[in-house]
Amino acid sequence: xxxxxxxxxxxxxxxxxxxxxxxxxxxxxxxxxxxxxxxxxxxxxxxxxxxxxxxxxxxxxxxxxxxxxxxxxxxxxxxxxxxxxxxxxxxxxxxxxxxxxxxxxxxxxxxxxxxxxxxxxxxxxxxxxxxxxxxxxxxxxxxxxxxxxxxxxxxxxxxxxxxxxxxxxxxxxxxxxxxxxxxxxxxxxxxxxxxxxxxxxxxxxxxxxxxxxxxxxxxxx
Numbered sequence: 018x019x020x021x022x023x024x025x026x027x028x029x030x031x032x033x034x035x036x037x038x039x040x041x042x043x044x045x046x047x048x049x050x051x052x053x054x055x056x057x058x059x060x061x062x063x064x065x066x067x068x069x070x071x072x073x074x075x076x077x078x079x080x081x082x083x084x085x086x087x088x089x090x091x092x093x094x095x096x097x098x099x100x101x102x103x104x105x106x107x108x109x110x111x112x113x114x115x116x117x118x119x120x121x122x123x124x125x126x127x128x129x130x131x132x133x134x135x136x137x138x139x140x141x142x143x144x145x146x147x148x149x150x151x152x153x154x155x156x157x158x159x160x161x162x163x164x165x166x167x168x169x170x171x172x173x174x175x176x177x178x179x180x181x182x183x184x185x186x187x188x189x190x191x192x193x194x195x196x197x198x199x200x201x202x203x204x205x206x207x208x209x210x211x212x213x214x215x216x217x218x219x220x221x222x223x224x225x226x227x228x229x230x231x232x233x234x235x236x237x238x
Contacts, residue, residue, distance in 0.1 A: 038076045045083050053133040054084050085148050088141050092152040095123050099159045109167025114216045121192040121212050138195040157186045175223050188219045
């Protein structure tokens with residue numbers, strides 16, 4: 018009985034800790050959007066919460082950890098959208114395109130209208146944050162699941178879904194990497210038009226050849 022009671026109270030403590038951490042992140046997110054993560058301090062967060070910096074340290078061991086948690090929070094929203102597209106009732110090809118277009122669209126949106134969030138993602142990429150690597154790995158994993166579906170239905174003609182997912186991700190990295198997206202937009206490249214063409218090329222490379230493809234291959238021999 019004591020063991021069960023102790024476990025119960027531990028779970029309550031965990032829930033309260035998660036709620037407190039989310040409340041801190043809510044305030045930190047507003048500050049980040051307003052002044053950027055470079056200027057935001059724990060003192061700013063504590064002041065807006067009406068508490069002390071010592072209380073913030075109870076939930077975040079370092080100032081940098083706040084940035085990392087915020088990154089995960091933003092990235093999770095894109096991952097959620099990608100998962101919803103991956104689970105949609107559609108062909109593997111259209112789901113692959115949808116996931117990549119959604120991820121790129123989000124990167125462009127932050128760059129256009131939420132530069133401080135974009136700056137956070139750029140910092141994660143340039144400084145090689147673990148959270149940034151995991152975000153890309155998560156997107157690659159979602160792509161792999163869709164490719165595996167396409168393999169099972171014979172829509173996609175590949176032997177290694179994991180390798181194919183990494184190849185697909187590499188093929189569109191310039192549309193997803195925040196620094197490269199910023200560079201493309203600064204040079205006024207039409208990435209919104211270029212991405213569908215790149216996706217089409219990639220999907221054709223891993224897709225099952227159509228009748229027209231097979232006829233063309235025979236003619237070229």
